[in-house]
Amino acid sequence: MIPKVSLDNIDLSFPDASRPDGRKVIYEDFSLQIEKGSFTVLLGPSGCGKSTLLNIINGLLKPNTARGIVIDGTDLRSEPDLSRQMAYVFQGPRLLRWKTLAENAEFGLRGLxxxxREKWRDLIDKYFRAVxxxxxxxxxxxxVSGGMRQRASIVRAWVNEPQILLMDEPFSHLDEITAAEMRRILTNLWTSEEERRTIVFVTHDISEAAQLATDIIMLTPxxxxxxxxxxxxxxWPRRMDxxxxxxxxxxxxxxxAERAGIGF
Ligand SMILES: Nc1ncnc2c1ncn2[C@@H]1O[C@H](COP(=O)(O)OP(=O)(O)O)[C@@H](O)[C@H]1O
Ligand SMILES: [Mg+2]
Incomplete structure (x- = not known):
């Protein structure tokens, strides 16, 4: 396995006045490898620390201690520019409402x-067509519809042609039919590229994980x-049924049920 991302011995806790020791531990001596070119799904219950993990990978959030936060063999802390190889897709589309969908994608290009610049127009055309x-x-x-807005937010990330896509429950606010269509569009886009990007996709939806992942990592509370x-x-393509x-x-x-003590 060629690891694209390697988190080594992460410790992270947040202040929490409701606890006797005043802290809520999210990760303790936590390690994780994500394979290059994989569609890795982080599956876990709400509040277990999935969004937190994406923020650590991206360098937005610093753990209390860590032996390594390694992207392509280089520690992100010594090379913060590595985070520009990553683009986020969030739960809501977070589009600027006074900009067109194309201008929103341009905003994503400017951001990373x-x-x-001379490639922007073609990239925008290419990826809007692809979705x-x-x-x-x-x-x-x-x-446009909610599904179209979320597709535009995928384009806003994808136009950067990032090596790593961090997707935080991107379809969880959509109705099931639209979400199913989004999964098909996303996996078509991802499999259409010869060298597949590494996707780290967070969800608490078990059937979504089964449908999308090449690698599943299940987290406990x-x-x-x-x-x-x-x-x-x-x-690919996979059918949910x-x-x-x-x-x-x-x-x-x-x-x-057996390993995390959570029944459904
Ligand atoms: N900045 C913060 N300050 C304090 N607590 C936080 C902060 N960010 C997250 N948490 C807590 O950490 C836990 C994990 O959060 P999160 O990563 O958002 O969970 P998930 O995405 O799996 O639902 C939650 O209990 C949350 O309340
Ligand atoms: Mg979250």
Whole structure:
């Protein structure tokens, strides 16, 4: 395995006045490797520290102590510029409502500052087309559906052609039908590129994890531990109702019950 991201021996706690020792421990001696080119799904209950983990990988949040926060063999703390190889997709689309979808993507390009300006127009066209929004990029967020807004937010990240995409429950606020369509669009985009980007996708949705992941990392409630790590070696495109995906989903439900003490 070639690790794209390696977190080594992370400790993180937050102040919490309701506890006798005044702290809530989120991670203790926590380590995690994410394989290059994988679609890694971090699956865990709300509050276990999934968003926190993305923020640590991105360098936005510093753990209390860590032996390593390593991207491509280099520690992020000695090379903060590494975070410009990463782009975020959040739970809500977070588009600027006074800018068109294309201008929002441009905002993403300006933010990371990794693509030369003369390529912006082509990149924007290319990725809006790739998610089926070729004709909608000149519309404003309020003129399009929630699913289209979330697609635009994926484009805003993807135009940077980042080596790592950090996706924090990007479809959890969408209705199930739209979410299913988004998963198809996302995996089509991801598998269409010869050299696949590394995706770190956070969710608390077990069936979503089974459908999307090449690698599943299941986390327990905080202080969070990895209670299951599993490859999902199924071809693309995947169907949510295929026997194979349903079998993985079942196994994940059992693992949650047995290893994390969470029943469904
Ligand atoms: N900046 C912060 N200050 C204090 N507590 C925080 C902060 N960020 C997160 N937490 C706490 O850390 C825990 C994990 O948060 P988070 O990573 O957002 O969970 P998840 O994304 O898995 O739902 C939660 O209990 C949350 O309240
Ligand atoms: Mg979260």
């Amino acid at each position: 500052g990794v693509q030369p 089926g929004l070729g004709d909608a990029q000149h519309l404003y967020p309020h003129q 905080a202080p969070s531990k990895i209670c299951l790590r599993r490859k999902v070696d199924l071809p 295929s026997d194979e995906v349903i079998a993985v989903e079942k196994e994940l439900r059992h693992a949650f």
